[in-house]
Every structure is written in C-alpha cells, then in structure tokens.
Amino acid sequence: MSVVPPAPVPPAPVATATDATATTIDPLAPALPGLYRDAVVEVRAVGGHRSRLTLATVRTPHFDLTSVGDRVRVEHVLGADDVDDDLAGLVADELFGPGWLRGADLFERIFTGVVRSLDPDPLAAWERFYRHTLERVEAATVTADGPVGSGHGTIAEYAPVYRHAEALLPPGSVLEMGCCFGFLALRLAAAGREVTASDVAPGTVGLLGAMAPRLGLGLTTVVADAAHHPGADGSVDAVLVLHLLEHVDADHGVRIIAEACRLARRRVVVAVPLEDVAEETWGHVRTVDLADLDAWGAATGLAYDVHEHHGGWLVLDVR
8 A cells, every 4th residue: 555645734733532421432333335433533434535634634644634523533545454453553653642632532433433444344344354463463473572562552562462471371261351352362262272251341342252253263252340250260270361450540450360360270360561651542541560560469379470571470370
C-alpha cells in the first residue's frame, strides 16, 4: 500500500472529549460498507481518496481526523490486508502519542472502527484480523528475542511475552484472566490445551467466542471480573494474569492475585509492563515494578520467583 506523506497539521489538537453516557463497544454491531459509527466516533475507509485538508483536520500518513457534531471522525487509507493487531501501535503513534486524541475508550472505538470499516460483515472483518494477527504472532515467536522492553504495544513487543508465558506453564488446563482479544488463549488451544479465557468486557468475550470456532479452535469463554471468577477452587492447572494488573488499582490487583491462587492447582503466572509512567492510551492506571511483584509474592506465603523478561514476572507455585 502506498503511504501518503503527512501534510502540515494545525497547532491545536482536535477536541476529543467522549460522552460518558455512550453505550459500550459492540464489535459485532451492524455497519455500512466502509463506515463504522457509534455514539462517539465515525470511522471511514477511504482507500487512496483522501479529502482536502481543512483547518479543522489533522492529517497523518494513514489517518485524517476531525470532529463532526458530537463525534470524532477518522478517515483512513488502510486496506483489509493491512490490518492486524499492529493497528494498535499505528493508532497510538499517529493519533494518541502526539496528543491529538486521549483516552482508552476513544482508542478502542477507533481501533474497532478501522477493523469494521473494512468489511460490512462483522464476522468476516474480525476473522481476517484474527488470522493476520495469529500468523504474525507465530512468526514473531520463533525469532530471537530483541532488547528487553515493556512487552506491550506491537506484535513484535508482546510475542516474546507469549513465548515466555508458554514456557512457564505446567502441563494441563489453563485459565487466562483479562484475555482481551484472546490471542494467547487461542495459541494455547491450538497446542491442544484445555483453555478458559476470561475478561470483564462482554463485547470482547463475545467476539473471542465467535472467532474461535471460525478458526477451528475450541475454548471456553467467561465474562467475569478477575477478582471474582466463578470457577471452583483448584479448577485449573495454571492461571495466567498477563498485563492486567496495571489496568486496576492496588486493592483490586491484590484480590486478583488471591483469586488466581484460589483457582490454580499448580501455578500462577503474572506479567506486567515495566513503565516509568502509566500509559493512558492502553488503559493503564498505575505503574508496577519488580519490588511490587516481590511484595505480592511474599504476601501469598507461597513459593515464588520474580524476574524480568520483556517486562516483569511473578511466578507462584500454588500446590
């Protein structure tokens, strides 16, 4: 795909306050060809036909941004074959990093809008996105590790996190808490494990549940707060809590670790990004460091290990 070079942008950022009463994101909601619209955003796929730049517009290599009434309008030049989970890094770098837009909710809506604007069939749009992403993740996990980083953002950054988590798991069943799109859960299911994927967001869980059979994979999905999971004591061999604790406050995080230890028969694996400042775009509300992980491990009274590998890790041997 040819990339249109960025045009000069106005000095003031576009107003981007979201409506607190807006409905939650439904990734499978009906949409018109080339257009996704909800109460907060309007996202259009325009191919190479970009509109003239106006004083109200921010133009980046892939996006044109303006406001239309109460909505933020984003037009993009991406094609269906261009989109995988690296879209997150692209949107962050071009629209949120420079300060044109702010907030995790708005980020998720624009991300959803780009995927959905590329095919009027929601299942087809998301299946393409999932297949592209899983192929990229698989390719990235077999390459050598790069420099140690937070492990959050692009596929190249989090693929080593997946590989490390997979290596730390004991044999048997797995529960992934805060699974988001569920890429790791799907990889584990493809490897023959019995997998349960859980997240607090019904739309995300519903999307994963719809995608798994289209990808020829079987797993169980559960909508639940990770601090209050409906599973029985010792119901799975291992529990994964990857890049979840930075999204919740300290008390909530302690409850999540306790719940993971209750559910696991053998091991709990926790991973966090090591950030100097909590990244608002990704929905992070606090930073976590190795000392925090060590304190949490000690507080459980269990055998544990804390180490660094593309972020921080706490491994708890439960029983």
